């Protein structure tokens with residue numbers, strides 16, 4: 002019951018903070034739109050006055066795409082069916098799980114890391130606002146809180162990055178060993194089963210790291226705990242003390258993300274004739290999806306905070 | 314012509330070799346009298362081989378009967394020992410494989426993964442003369458003294474023109490973990506190019522190349538009678554048909570298969586195969602029994618394998634000539650066995666995945682391609698060491714045509730779930746719409762060909778191509794220039810070339826020149842210039858450099874009557890006089906190769922003008938005066954020149970219309986990017 006109460010309180014907190022959501026969304030927009038414009042420019046320059054535009058209105062023509070990728074110096078190489086369609090979430094998730102997120106286009110990875118840092122900066126403000134709450138949203142107050150907690154959060158996050166790296170190395174070792182172990186298995190379904198099974202402890206471990214640090218961040222702000230290791234200790238104690246609640250809550254939010262992705266996949270229009278309206282619609286739906294993800298992120302923070310307060 | 318000459322002399326041999334199963338009581342199936350020999354049948358093998366799964370060893374004994382079809386004599390026999398390619402890292406195959414940069418196994422070949430073949434004894438079958446001590450290894454291609462893929466045996470007396478010789482060999486071989494589609498995975502065995510195999514004695518001597526990473530095979534046609542002993546109860550598939558199955562009572566069974574008029578013999582065995590049987594029937598073509606050896610987990614894809622096989626038998630059969638063997642075995646290789654997508658006479662491997670959604674083109678494409686090799690490779694047996702493009706190129710072209718005709722364009726498949734450290738593509742698949750070729754899927758070959766377009770002269774013997782880029786020439790470039798020929802001459806004309814070539818060279822060994830001779834003979838066009846161009850390494854790349862259109866202004870000094878007057882351009886055209894526009898189009902030849910092309914000028918009022926251009930000079934200006942503005946110009950508007958490496962520069966509009974589609978894809982990409990960034994947000 003506590004979990005559900007925490008979840009709904011998180012959801013309410015997220016819904017009650019449209020300005021916060023707007024701010025997060027603007028940050029994401031600010032990070033991506035300039036690159037999107039650069040991509041638009043690169044595509045338009047490449048098409049030039051060619052009549053290949055007729056094909057490209059209909060589809061991401063693969064004859065042209067082959068030429069474009071060959072000529073593209075930078076961003077253009079990142080245009081492919083998976084990054085221009087409705088499977089983008091799955092594709093990125095696979096990059097993350099496969100440990101290939103950081104081996105993508107360098108500029109984009111750098112921007113991604115930058116975005117993560119800004120998100121971290123704002124996380125301090127978000128937790129602070131959710132924790133001490135109430136009142137009108139004042140940007141300067143929010144930013145003040147962001148600045149106040151950034152140092153603590155950064156230390157915690159650096160530590161978590163080291164652990165994630167360890168999990169990744171371990172996962173890689175597991176899979177390479179497993180691949181060797183199944184080298185005489187002739188049934189793909191069996192191999193797939195092993196691989197999926199191996200993913201369970203890896204995902205669980207990842208989730209534990211994620212949750213321990215989530216609660217450590219909450220502790221660092223809620224309880225004004227400036228010590229990195231002490232905050233981590235609190236997070237760890239909390240997760241170990243209430244493993245079922247903590248996990249259930251995370252699964253609940255995870256299911257919401259899956260639901261959102263499913264909804265978006267169903268709603269997303271297919272690739273049709275290019276019209277200004279269609280393009281706008283696709284982008285708008287994309288923004289709703291993105292905003293939905295951000296709202297769920299806020300929900301998670303709010304819910305974890307509520308759970309921490311309720312069970313501590 | 315070459316193929317025809319030998320038939321009479323070879324025919325008597327067929328009788329000798331076939332006699333065991335014509336007269337013997339052991340013939341399991343109805344022993345229809347062997348029809349007239351289709352091929353010279355000058356390299357005939359009777360082989361006994363035993364597979365020991367415990368040690369992963371083959372032990373074999375074989376009798377080769379060879380007839381010298383040449384005018385000269387020889388006192389040597391040259392043999393391929395293909396499995397020595399994977400004996401160690403010093404072989405030519407392994408060395409070249411490193412240049413290919415795609416072998417993910419190079420760093421972790423374990424002890425049991427290597428292979429070898431050792432010939433224990435060689436003797437003359439008739440009098441028992443032992444030739445074992447005369448064996449030596451040869452390295453005709455690269456002087457790599459560590460290579461053991463070619464073995465020579467010295468004969469006590471030369472084999473004169475028209476004479477025959479019978480040689481007996483004992484050998485044993487270690488089955489590798491798969492290299493080049495050959496080997497084992499668990500209880501799955503795919504045994505190809507596995508026995509000491511004679512090279513081809515040609516007018517200028519033995520043609521017996523070392524095994525190269527980028528090339529395939531070459532052998533004479535003959536009659537094969539092969540007995541394979543494997544664990545009892547295992548399913549076995551092989552070239553030919555089973556003529557006898559014997560239970561040895563010791564936990565093994567011996568499967569005896571026979572096939573005439575083929576140039577190789579391949580087999581596979583596994584306890585797991587699911588056997589599916591079907592039959593191809595067609596009004597104009599002889600029936601073919603299809604035996605599909607399927608991985609049980611692909612049971613749901615059986616019909617797709619069969620349909621693709623039938624599509625190839627039908628289209629190739631109608632276009633080029635009938636498949637004469639009456640049966641074909643389709644092998645769906647075990648997961649991860651690396652044996653997919655390879656052709657052998659009357660048997661080939663397809664290849665699919667657990668999740669292969671219908672419409673994604675897999676396993677259809679690979680099945681059509683390998684079934685198609687029964688025609689280009691199997692029936693027309695060119696030397697793949699030297700002219701790989703003859704079979705791979707003709708077949709790649711035909712594959713695309715067949716797939717388009719039978720299944721249409723396939724959708725883009727995006728695969729997911731590739732765990733860290735795992736190579737290859739993901740396990741799950743989704744089909745994506747909106748990312749196709751607009752019915753021009755054969756142009757996917759342009760993308761593959763472009764980066765390697767100038768890597769080698771196409772006329773270079775295949776084994777001398779760079780191992781990494783050679784495939785782009787053999788497969789993609791050839792498919793594209795055949796498509797160009799089709800567009801240029803018309804399908805009927807190209808079909809006539811290909812079917813004549815097929816008819817003339819079935820069961821023979823054509824060279825590039827033989828193909829060109831047929832092409833020139835069958836068509837009325839002079840193909841010489843084109844064929845010389847494509848055999849080189851120059852590329853075709855035409856472009857529209859600039860388009861301009863402007864009102865023909867009444868400006869400057871103009872003669873009016875007897876007077877020369879200066880006009881300032883402000884005068885409107887007189888009543889009844891149309892405003893005229895001058896349009897200028899500059900086209901360029903950016904590539905080294907040339908081809909006659911058309912240039913289309915299209916005007917805003919819908920009017921079109923076509924000019925012919927021989928395409929020799931580096932650039933040309935076309936000017937039109939017409940009462941409407943030019944809208945766009947296209948060089949090669951019908952897309953005849955499929956070889957053009959940059960199709961997108963073949964057209965140009967007066968006003969660029971790039972913005973809208975650029976927005977379309979950039980908008981979608983931006984949403985992906987936001988999600989990509991959010992994925993980094995996971996870490997905080």
Ligand SMILES: [Zn+2]
Nearest residue numbers: 682686705708
């Ligand atoms: Zn092929």
